[in-house]
Amino acid sequence: MDNAASLPMTQVKEPPRGDSQNPAIPIHQASDTSMASIITDAFTQDHHACDHRLAAAEACVGRGDWSDIGTAAEALVSAMNRHFDAEEQTLFPRLAEIYRVAANPIEVMLSEHAQMRVLFEDLTEAVGRQDRDTCLGILETLHFLTQQHNSKEECVLYPMADGALKTQAGEIADLLAHG
């Protein structure tokens, strides 16, 4: 048996919604937290936006309106892909350039992105077949995979990036705003 998994219940994560508290910044100890958490705040907020889209897609499947489901699933996949692009093309490479120690966590994150992309494909297929049970199964699995993945990013990688990429933080955060 391999040893790659981590429980959703076991992750360290700031509660996802409606909380203006700053996430804990255990790695980067800065005096000015508002400046120090630009990347953490922006990317965490984008995680929450994706959570909302996933919940909306699930609600559509529950109602059984297939035209809505297609739109909701497409919006979810496109929002998540946009988020991955910002991380894979900009945030992670720049972080890895400065801190080699980030290479291992980044690799784990990329492999989980790949896992999620497999589920995106499965979801698109299942929506095409109008297969309700499979859609719900995929969305449930995607939800749990995403939650445990986000926890690790929010508690480890983003605070680290805020510390490492101070001068570029605003520009990187804007990638999500202007996608």
Place this chain on the structure above:
Amino acid sequence: MLNTGGLSLDQAPPIRVPFAFFLAAPLFAILAGGFLLWQGNLALLTRWSPAALAVTHLIALGFLTQVMCGALFQMLPVLAGARVAAVTRVAPLVQGCLVTGTLSLSGGLYWGGALWLVVGAVLLSCALLIFIGAAGLALARARGVPRTLQAMRLALLALLMTLLLGGLLVAVLLGAPIGGFTHWVDLHLGWGLLGWVGMLVMGVGYQVVPMFHVTPAYPPWLTRAAAPLVFAGLLVATGLTLTGSAVPAAWGFGVSVSGLVLFAVVTLILQRRRERPRLDVTLIYWWTAMLAALAAALVWALDGRVEPIGVLLLIGVGIGLPSGMLLKIMPFLSWFHLQHRQVTTRRFDVRLPYMQVFIPERLARIQFGVFLGALLVTVAAAGWPVSGWGAWLARLGGLGLVVSSVLLWWLQAGCVWRYREISRRLG
């Protein structure tokens, strides 16, 4: 300054570590149900009966603490950002001592053998001290959400207090000349149920309630105050007992209970405002556990019988909440490990099932239905044990607990069987 020590996100233990704890736990719930079935309302007439003491420890240690140990071994490396040293050797050692110690202690409490009590106390001390050491070390170094970590650290201290008081009580049973036995039992119960169970549920809840069902976050005032309130109340109760104060220790317990009531009410409100519309069995288990905790607090506040309070907390919360979590966590862990393996072995020709296939929701709902029936019947039996129906209700409750626990184990075993079957196909 950057602290990057031990920064690996790939440090969870092998899946067999938590699964061994998860699979053994329902066997103790089956034993506890068996005791109820066998003893009828003798186990519910008074909390001092040997049967009641045996059932209580089978559930509290054999089921609840076992699941919690498995879950914490899974989560500690992630919380601490570092692998628990020699987890594949430490975890079986803890489990071996926990299982044999629980059986020995429960047997000693029921049949009254001094040797069994001593063996049980020694083995449980080994299990829990090793566990508290490993968990405490990891939690001391942990980074992450401060409020969750705080609740968990306090829960671990409460477990230590419960263990120390338990050792004291065994000494009294063996003839040590220590007065105020009932007060020490109350403290043991308070630190165990309100402290260890209550604060651990809080720490876990702060994370998983918003995460599982996409609810709003717990309000900061609650996460700041609730666990410290429970802990402070227990300290006050202990201080009052130690000093032999005229003020009853119940004042301290009242403070702790209010912390848990706040947590339960806020949890129910947040879950009502969830975004994920699905009414899955994990959510229903959470509702049941929170309502059971509130009902227990109400009976306590009204100075009602303590036996139904014990049933509500031990079965309603102590068995219910972990059951609901296991039904979600085991399928996810199975899927996640298999998916990772598939990527590693590049066996994309093997089609992986999604989470629900590992534990089908329909069967899980049936399991919950039997559990709920058992809980309600046992609460009724504990509330009115001398009525004509008392003995039959207790036996029916026991039977329900046996059946629901067998079903739980069956569902878990099915999940492991599917995991292994697919794992073999992946090579």
